[in-house]
Amino acid sequence: xxxAKTAENPSKSANSRKIAVDVQGASxxxxxxxxxxxxxxxxxxxxxxNEFFTLLGPSGCGKTTLLRLIAGFEQPTAGQIxxxxxxxxxxxxxxxxxxxxxxxxxxxxxxxxxxxxxxxLEMLGKPKAEIKQTVAAMLKLVRMEDxxxxxxxxxxxxxxxxxxxxxxxxxxxxxxxxxxxxSALDLKLRKEMQIELKRLQHETGITFIFVTHDQExxxxxxxxIAVMSKGKILQVGSPRExxxxxxxxxxxxxIGETNFLEGERTKKGVKLANGVELAVSLPEGLAGKSQxxxxxxxxxxxxxxxxxxxxxxxxxxxxxxxxxxxxxVDLDACGEFIVREQNNRGAAPxxxxxxxxxxxxxxxxxxxxxx
Amino acid sequence: MAHxxxxxxxxxxxxxxxxxxxxxxxxxxxxxxxxxxxxxMLVYSFLAKGDFGNVKWEFSTQGWFNVVFYRDIFDDTxxxxxxxMTIFWRSVRLALITTGLTLxxxxxxAYFIATRQPNKRDMWLFLIxxxxxxxxxxxTFAMQEIVRNxxxxxxxxxxxxxxxxxxxxxxxxxxxxxxxxYVYLPLMVLPLYASMEKIDFRLVEAxxxxxxxxxxxxxxxxxxxxxxxxxxxxxxxxxxxxGAYVTPSVLGGGKNMMLGNLIALxxxxxxDWPLGAALSITLMVIVTAALLIxxxxxxxxxxxxxx
Ligand SMILES: Nc1ncnc2c1ncn2[C@@H]1O[C@H](COP(=O)(O)OP(=O)(O)O)[C@@H](O)[C@H]1O
Ligand SMILES: [Mg+2]
Numbered sequence: 001x002x003x004a005k006t007a008e009n010p011s012k013s014a015n016s017r018k019i020a021v022d023v024q025g026a027s028x029x030x031x032x033x034x035x036x037x038x039x040x041x042x043x044x045x046x047x048x049x050n051e052f053f054t055l056l057g058p059s060g061c062g063k064t065t066l067l068r069l070i071a072g073f074e075q076p077t078a079g080q081i082x083x084x085x086x087x088x089x090x091x092x093x094x095x096x097x098x099x100x101x102x103x104x105x106x107x108x109x110x111x112x113x114x115x116x117x118x119x120x121l122e123m124l125g126k127p128k129a130e131i132k133q134t135v136a137a138m139l140k141l142v143r144m145e146d147x148x149x150x151x152x153x154x155x156x157x158x159x160x161x162x163x164x165x166x167x168x169x170x171x172x173x174x175x176x177x178x179x180x181x182x183s184a185l186d187l188k189l190r191k192e193m194q195i196e197l198k199r200l201q202h203e204t205g206i207t208f209i210f211v212t213h214d215q216e217x218x219x220x221x222x223x224x225i226a227v228m229s230k231g232k233i234l235q236v237g238s239p240r241e242x243x244x245x246x247x248x249x250x251x252x253x254x255i256g257e258t259n260f261l262e263g264e265r266t267k268k269g270v271k272l273a274n275g276v277e278l279a280v281s282l283p284e285g286l287a288g289k290s291q292x293x294x295x296x297x298x299x300x301x302x303x304x305x306x307x308x309x310x311x312x313x314x315x316x317x318x319x320x321x322x323x324x325x326x327x328x329v330d331l332d333a334c335g336e337f338i339v340r341e342q343n344n345r346g347a348a349p350x351x352x353x354x355x356x357x358x359x360x361x362x363x364x365x366x367x368x369x370x371x
Numbered sequence: 372m373a374h375x376x377x378x379x380x381x382x383x384x385x386x387x388x389x390x391x392x393x394x395x396x397x398x399x400x401x402x403x404x405x406x407x408x409x410x411x412m413l414v415y416s417f418l419a420k421g422d423f424g425n426v427k428w429e430f431s432t433q434g435w436f437n438v439v440f441y442r443d444i445f446d447d448t449x450x451x452x453x454x455x456m457t458i459f460w461r462s463v464r465l466a467l468i469t470t471g472l473t474l475x476x477x478x479x480x481a482y483f484i485a486t487r488q489p490n491k492r493d494m495w496l497f498l499i500x501x502x503x504x505x506x507x508x509x510x511t512f513a514m515q516e517i518v519r520n521x522x523x524x525x526x527x528x529x530x531x532x533x534x535x536x537x538x539x540x541x542x543x544x545x546x547x548x549x550x551x552x553y554v555y556l557p558l559m560v561l562p563l564y565a566s567m568e569k570i571d572f573r574l575v576e577a578x579x580x581x582x583x584x585x586x587x588x589x590x591x592x593x594x595x596x597x598x599x600x601x602x603x604x605x606x607x608x609x610x611x612x613x614g615a616y617v618t619p620s621v622l623g624g625g626k627n628m629m630l631g632n633l634i635a636l637x638x639x640x641x642x643d644w645p646l647g648a649a650l651s652i653t654l655m656v657i658v659t660a661a662l663l664i665x666x667x668x669x670x671x672x673x674x675x676x677x678x
Contacts, residue, residue: 071580099580168581
């Protein structure tokens with residue numbers, strides 16, 4: 001809050017705020033020869049102070065490895081990691097003002113709830129009175145006051161989760177790393193903890209780097225998301241940017257449902273195989289290819305009776321989902337296309353399988369991919 | 372109703388009878404192997420000694436008397452049996468030091484094995500157990516080759532020019548300690564490994580993450596978690612060390628007798644079986660007392676929450 005600009009203009013964009021973590025060209029290679037795995041491949045990303053930043057990607061894409069590099073459990077094979085502008089690559093974990101919420105919580109089984117929360121403060125050599133006060137405040141923050149003296153084996157999974165959070169937050173780290181902290185919880189508890197995490201981040205003002213493979217979790221919780229695949233970061237942006245403007249096929253596929261259409265680049269946009277020309281948004285880092293792929297989200301298109309404009313096709317299936325209906329359309333010369341429409345109470349679908357239809361594409365709905 | 376109750380009662384009795392039947396092999400073994408011999412020892416310790424070993428079947432407290440006191444054969448004055456006391460004290464002292472040494476050497480060894488990749492651990496454990504394949508007497512004689520005046524240690528030191536004449540290690544307490552530490556080390560490593568292997572090493576990372584240095588992680592995370600193994604290992608080493616026979620007699624010689632040798636002496640050349648029996652029971656009492664104190668303290672310091 002020392003930065004006046006930040007206080008006046010709580011913009012979500014990274015460059016208007018102080019940078020908390022700066023990963024510069026980090027690579028991590030495990031093993032040699034046939035066992036060689038490039039867990040991270042030249043990853044660069046900046047994470048702003050007080051940001052809820054999410055690393056999203058499928059299992060094995062290198063999310064945990066990136067967190068472990070930031071925490072100091074692994075050394076980068078190449079590249080640097082800066083914390084508030086200082087290179088921390090060579091510091092051991094206990095010298096970094098960064099704390100981790102481990103995937104399985106890793107609570108100390110021989111200590112009580114309070115003992116776990118006090119551990120970091122004790123290691124930092126804080127005075128007894130301060131430790132007591134902070135532990136009490138942390139217990140209150142995660143609503144665990146009643147269970148302070150329980151052994152960690154005597155509390156539920158959700159409660160262990162809270163203790164792990166309190167333990168990592170108690171020393172007031174500059175950055176909190178969370179490695180799939182919610183994946184072990186059942187759906188209801190997970191939803192609760194999502195809200196709880198947002199609240200904690202808001203109340204503490206600590207930078208959160210959150211790892212998940214759950215796209216919905218990433219979209220609902222994050223200020224910004226980095227989508228990872230095979231050791232690389234493919235795209236960084238706000239949830240809306242990532243969803244509406246996926247830059248690569250992998251991103252578009254991994255997040256939400258989408259329609260892919262092939263076409264040729266023109267001055268106005270993209271010309272599809274059926275001759276229709278669409279205006280498109282361009283991704284960053286686009287190469288000068290002429291054959292391109294565009295994506296259109298199912299809810300950004302509308303089904304109409306066969307018309308002069310739009311993409312012509314035959315309706316194949318109508319699938320009812322309660323809140324909405326999916327129309328599967330065989331486009332002339334362009335493959336399958338799914339349109340999603342919100343259901344209105346009592347209104348029967350206007351179309352049935354076999355109808356000749358057209359698909360009206362919304363303005364700004366088409367996004368060109370760079371790969 | 373009464374009928375049903377009767378049935379239930381009969382079933383319960385049958386249940387109890389079955390339980391005793393099932394337990395009977397264990398009970399027989401416990402009686403034959405533990406309680407029976409102990410009882411014989413107790414009885415013998417209260418009998419008079421025979422002229423050429425064995426016992427005379429008459430009640431006597433002379434055996435117990437001789438554990439603590441000593442009657443001079445020439446002037447018949449009564450003295451404290453300080454030779455026995457010296458041996459008691461030496462036994463307890465050497466057993467404690469041996470326990471400490473095996474802990475010091477066993478801990479890093481077990482830690483090393485427990486932190487290898489799972490498929491390599493069995494190989495290391497296997498290597499640890501190799502000494503068990505050879506008889507302890509042979510191993511102890513082999514150790515003479517290392518510690519005697521012309522042995523490996525002295526030859527090496529002289530060769531390096533660190534000493535001019537051999538250091539006397541053989542027939543000292545050092546040799547006994549060396550031998551016992553070597554012999555009992557696996558008994559420490561195995562239980563230590565068993566509890567270390569169960570540690571989730573992410574807890575160690577959690578410790579580092581929460582600003583604990585290596586030493587603090589060892590003290591605050593690893594040791595509390597390995598405590599059961601440390602207790603088990605210490606018990607397994609302390610008990611046989613206290614009663615050790617082969618190592619002190621081969622490496623310590625006559626001057627460094629331990630309780631085991633003293634007891635053996637009474638049943639052999641000493642021809643004083645009641646004293647031997649009384650000494651054996653004394654040894655057992657020391658072990659039991661030591662265990663009680665140790666386990667109670669360990670439980671107290673291990674049960675604390677934090678701090
Ligand atoms: N210590 C290690 N040794 C060898 N390979 C590893 C190690 N840690 C991770 N990897 C490999 O690196 C890749 C990325 O792993 P990880 O970062 O755990 O992925 P994620 O957390 O996204 O599931 C995987 O292929 C994994 O097998
Ligand atoms: Mg992971």
